[in-house]
Structure formats: C-alpha cells, structure tokens
Amino acid sequence: MVVTVNALPTPDAGQDVSICYGTSTLLNATGGVTYLWSPAAGLNDATLANPQASPTVTTTYIVNVTDNNNCSNTDNVIVTIWTLPPASAGASHDICIGNSTSLTASGGINYLWNTGDVTTTINITPTVTTTYTVTVTDGNGCSETAEAIITVNPLPIANAGSDVNICYGLSATLNATGGTTYHWSPSTGLSNPSVSNPLAFPTTATTYSVTVTDANGCSQTDDLVIGIYPAPSISFTASPLNGCEPLPVNFTDHTTPTIASWIWTFSDIISGSNTSNAQTPYHLYENSGLFDVTLSVVTTDGCTDTLTIPDMIEVYPNPTAYFLYSPSVGSIDNSVVFFQDASTLAVSWAWNFGDPASNTLNFSSVPNPTHQYSLEGTYPILLVVTSAQGCTDSTMQDVIIKPTHTFYIPNVFTPDNDGINDFFQGYGSEVSEYDMYIFNRWGQLLFESHDYNLPWNGKSADTGEAFMQDVYVYKIIIKEHDGKRKQFYGHVTLLK
The missing domain is CATH 2.60.40.10 (Immunoglobulins)
Incomplete structure (x- = not known):
C-alpha cells in the first residue's frame, strides 16, 4: 500500500485591517478551494473566501482552507475596530428671533456641517426652530454625526402705554404690558424702574423706554412720551x-x-x-x-x-363822631355854648359852629371847645373827626339860641266884646308850657287854662256866666325854652 502524503495548503487570510466602528471590510483568503471562517459572527457568509466582515469589536478571524486533496490548513487576520469620534455639535438652546448664536463642534479633526460649513464653529441666525447637524471625522478617518436644535422664540409684544401729558409737579402712573420683567429708562423721576407700573415724576418732557422680557428671556422695547404742561404761576x-x-x-x-x-x-x-x-x-x-x-x-x-x-x-375802623353841648337851649343873655366831644377813635377834630358871622371863631380844632353866639337863631353844628389812619366821620346837631325871655301880665281887662282888651292872659315868647288859674277873693277856683292860646274871657268855664266887676287873683305857671319853670301870682281887675 502506498501512502501518499500531500503537502498542506498554504492559506493566506490576508493582511490585518482596521475599520471604523459600524463599517465593514472584505476578507480575502487564498490557498484552497473551500474556506470556513470563524467566528462566523459579523460575517455575511463564513464559507466564502471573501466574506464581508462587520465586527463591532476587534476580532481575529481564522480561516480554515481546504485544498483539492482535502487537506486543510488555517490562517488568521485581525480586524481592528476603531471607535467613532465623540462627535458633538454643541448644546441645543433657545434664542430670540432676530438674534444670532453659534455652535461649536468637537470630537474630531475635520467637520462638515449641514450648512456646508467646514469650520469648527458656525455663526447662525435662524428665523425658525432649526436642527443643525455636523459630521465629525477623527484621525483614523472615522466619522460620527451630532446635532443641535436651535429653538427660535418670538419676541414679546412690548407696550409702554399711550403718551400722556401731566401738569408740572404732578405724577403719572406708567403701565407696561407684554412680559414678565420690566426695566424702564431713564430711571430719573421713577419710583421704581424695575416694575411694570412705576410712578413717574418728570420735571421736563421725557421719553421713557421700557424693555419687556418674557419667560423665554426674549426682550422687546417700547416707549412713551410724558409731556409737561406748565404749572400756573399765580400772581x-x-x-x-x-x-x-x-x-x-x-x-x-x-x-x-x-x-x-x-x-x-x-x-x-x-x-x-x-x-x-x-x-x-x-x-x-x-x-x-x-x-x-x-x-x-x-x-x-x-x-x-x-x-x-x-x-x-x-x-381801618371809622371813628364815630358824636358830641354833647350845654345848655340844650341857649338865649341871647346866656349865649355861650359848651361843646364836649364824645367820639370814638378820634385824634383830630374840625368844628363848624354854623355861625359864619363870627368869622374865624366859627371854627375850632380842639376836642371840647366853647362858642358864644351873638344872635338868636338855630345854628347847625358840624363836627368832623379823623382817626389815626385818616378815616373820618361827621355828625351834625342844631343849637338853638332864643331871644331874651320876657313875660308880661296885665292887671286889668274889659271883657265887653268891643275887641279891645277883652281877654286876660300872660304874654311872652318861647313859652313851651302854660298853666293859668283864676280865683275869687275867697280862694275859689273860677277858671283854669292849660293852653297859651286859651285866655280868660271873664266868664265861668262851666256855666258861661259872666263874672261881676271885681278884683280877682291869678296864678300862672310857665316853662321857658331853657326848661326852667316860673310861677307868677297877682291881681287882675275885671272892669265893665
């Protein structure tokens, strides 16, 4: 029996490779006809010579290579996983419409914003709420994206109130609306510039501006004018x-x-x-x-x-002119009249005695003068008095100077109706009261009269019987112009 010993295949799993987390790479093994990779995790097909590897951690992949002789050998390749950069687009935040802000990216060495900017920091002025995205690439060429949301808040509707006019020296209550906090300027003349409704005490026309800030921190300004009416200058x-x-x-x-x-x-x-x-x-x-x-x-x-x-x-009070004088009725045989001032508040006196015939003696400036009259008559006495302040008053009284008094009583009369000496009475001037009594020789009252114009006609007042020729007794009482009373007694003969 012949045993043939075949050489093992010479597998090649390829060069070690590094990839970014979340990406994949193609493995490429050679040296056989069939291949089996392990671990199979992260491979799209572990039996391919060139599977796609998508590991999430650094992984050593071993490939078992089998040739035509069914001989096998292994090789390995290390796929190193680079972590993605810690990309940051900056913090999301709010801005007020019309304001600008900036976002600063971090975590890499290259940046690409969805605005097209490639700088680390971008300055932006969005008019609506906007999401900004940045792709951050590190030194390994790994990229990660991050986003920041810029919320655009509307401005508050600031209202400082209507213009108003006030009088100088008075105040006006301001009343701003539209926000949660308020600040007025200028603060001069305001009771509190940090409330919505301060009291304003301007002394000149002033434009007050109020900055209204809402709960989002957005501010808007409005202003009003306080006009000043001039205060009256009383004179x-x-x-x-x-x-x-x-x-x-x-x-x-x-x-x-x-x-x-x-x-x-x-x-x-x-x-x-x-x-x-x-x-x-x-x-x-x-x-x-x-x-x-x-x-x-x-x-x-x-x-x-x-x-x-x-x-x-x-x-000034006026003086009161008044005077007394005596006698109350004078006569030619008693013609010196004494005047006594009874005025109040008088410091000077001007007398006019109503007697121009006396020339300069007709006047006097002493308080209690005297004046002698040379003729009978009624004299108007004028007194003008003056006070210390120059105020005057006057009064006038009449002084009467009577002629020298005579009173004649006949001792015989003949009541025979011949029109001659038919009546008996006393005769005189300036008689103010008159009483006449006729008695017979035995003291019997025969006739009386209390009227100067009612003489005795020789008859009885009761019966009208004529008395016989005889001597009768009379009693006559008179009151003269000066108030003095006189009595006269005597006999009168009635002849027929």
Whole structure:
C-alpha cells in the first residue's frame, strides 16, 4: 500500500485591517478551494473566501482552507475596530428671533456641517426652530454625526402705554404690558424702574423706554412720551391794599399761562359775597379788620394751583363822631355854648359852629371847645373827626339860641266884646308850657287854662256866666325854652 502524503495548503487570510466602528471590510483568503471562517459572527457568509466582515469589536478571524486533496490548513487576520469620534455639535438652546448664536463642534479633526460649513464653529441666525447637524471625522478617518436644535422664540409684544401729558409737579402712573420683567429708562423721576407700573415724576418732557422680557428671556422695547404742561404761576394785585371802611377793592390777576377759571376767596364771611369767579373782581369790605385773599386757578391745560396772601387787605375802623353841648337851649343873655366831644377813635377834630358871622371863631380844632353866639337863631353844628389812619366821620346837631325871655301880665281887662282888651292872659315868647288859674277873693277856683292860646274871657268855664266887676287873683305857671319853670301870682281887675 502506498501512502501518499500531500503537502498542506498554504492559506493566506490576508493582511490585518482596521475599520471604523459600524463599517465593514472584505476578507480575502487564498490557498484552497473551500474556506470556513470563524467566528462566523459579523460575517455575511463564513464559507466564502471573501466574506464581508462587520465586527463591532476587534476580532481575529481564522480561516480554515481546504485544498483539492482535502487537506486543510488555517490562517488568521485581525480586524481592528476603531471607535467613532465623540462627535458633538454643541448644546441645543433657545434664542430670540432676530438674534444670532453659534455652535461649536468637537470630537474630531475635520467637520462638515449641514450648512456646508467646514469650520469648527458656525455663526447662525435662524428665523425658525432649526436642527443643525455636523459630521465629525477623527484621525483614523472615522466619522460620527451630532446635532443641535436651535429653538427660535418670538419676541414679546412690548407696550409702554399711550403718551400722556401731566401738569408740572404732578405724577403719572406708567403701565407696561407684554412680559414678565420690566426695566424702564431713564430711571430719573421713577419710583421704581424695575416694575411694570412705576410712578413717574418728570420735571421736563421725557421719553421713557421700557424693555419687556418674557419667560423665554426674549426682550422687546417700547416707549412713551410724558409731556409737561406748565404749572400756573399765580400772581395777583389789589388796589387799594388798605383804607377806611367801607373799602372798595379791585383785584387783578397776573397769573400765567392762560387761565380758564378763577375762584377768589376774600375771607370776608360777614359780607355775604365772600367769593368771586371773575378774572378781575371787585369786592367791598364793609367791616374793619385784616383779610387774607386766596386765588385758585385752573389753566386751559387743566393745571391747578392756589395762592393765599395773608393779611393782604387791611380795613381801618371809622371813628364815630358824636358830641354833647350845654345848655340844650341857649338865649341871647346866656349865649355861650359848651361843646364836649364824645367820639370814638378820634385824634383830630374840625368844628363848624354854623355861625359864619363870627368869622374865624366859627371854627375850632380842639376836642371840647366853647362858642358864644351873638344872635338868636338855630345854628347847625358840624363836627368832623379823623382817626389815626385818616378815616373820618361827621355828625351834625342844631343849637338853638332864643331871644331874651320876657313875660308880661296885665292887671286889668274889659271883657265887653268891643275887641279891645277883652281877654286876660300872660304874654311872652318861647313859652313851651302854660298853666293859668283864676280865683275869687275867697280862694275859689273860677277858671283854669292849660293852653297859651286859651285866655280868660271873664266868664265861668262851666256855666258861661259872666263874672261881676271885681278884683280877682291869678296864678300862672310857665316853662321857658331853657326848661326852667316860673310861677307868677297877682291881681287882675275885671272892669265893665
């Protein structure tokens, strides 16, 4: 028996190879007619000479090569797996529309973005939410992709409110909407620039801008203008500022700018007309005292102000002229009249005694003068007094100077109706009261009269019977012009 010993085939599994994770390579064995690779994992067909290998880890593949003699031999090849690069496109994040941002890739040495950029960092300004992809290649030529999502948020709708005008010195409440946080500028004149509704106290026209930020951190600005109406500058005058009661005063307003309405208060409550709405009012102060004057105005822009001038008007009290004199009724034989001033608040006196015939003696400036009258008559006495403030008052009284008093009583009368000496009475002038009584010799009252114009006609007042011729007793009582009473007693003879 012949035993033929065949040589083993000389297999060749090929050169070791390195591939990137997730890729494949073709193995290529030679030296036989049939082949069997192991492990079979990762191979598309372990019986092929050139299967496609897709290992996930570095793998040593052994190929068993069989020739025509059915002799077998093995060889191996190492497929090394390179890990993929740790590709990163940067962090996904939000931006506000209109803003720019950047993405920076890492993990390799070469980069290719889906924007076509091949730089590590790209600057982008998306208008809608966009996914950015980068292919990262390392030194082994392995590539990996990464992506970042840029979310584009809309801007908030900022609203600072409407423009407004305020009066100088007043405030306005701002009221912004559209966000979650607010910041106003300039901050000057604001109660708090970091709230939506601060109080604004501008002293000049100011444009306030508000930056409104929403929950996404997006911001938008809006502004408003606060205009300043000028405050009224109140000024007014009065003429006169002082004087005697009653004091008429004219007021004039000089306030700027243009005034639409006025309210004057004169502090004269007693007068009954204490206020006025006129621009240039007139007021009559009827009582003495010090009076504040207040003016409140409203401009055509609606701005208001009030000014009070304390004790602006002073009304002096008038003196009160009055005097006494004696005697109450004078006569030529008692013609010196004594005057006594009884005025109040008087510091000077001007007397006119109503007696121009006395020339310069008709006047006096002393408080308690005397004057002698040379003729009977009624004299108007005028006294004008002046106070320390120059206020005056006057009064007038009549002084009566009577003629020298005479009273005549006849001692006989003849009541025979001949029209001559038919009546008995006393005769005199300036008799203010008159009482006459007639008695017989035994004291019996025969007649009485209380009227100067009712004389005795020689008859009984009761019966009308004529008395006989005889001597009768009379009693006559008179009151003279000076108030003095006189009594006269005597006898009268009735003749027939």
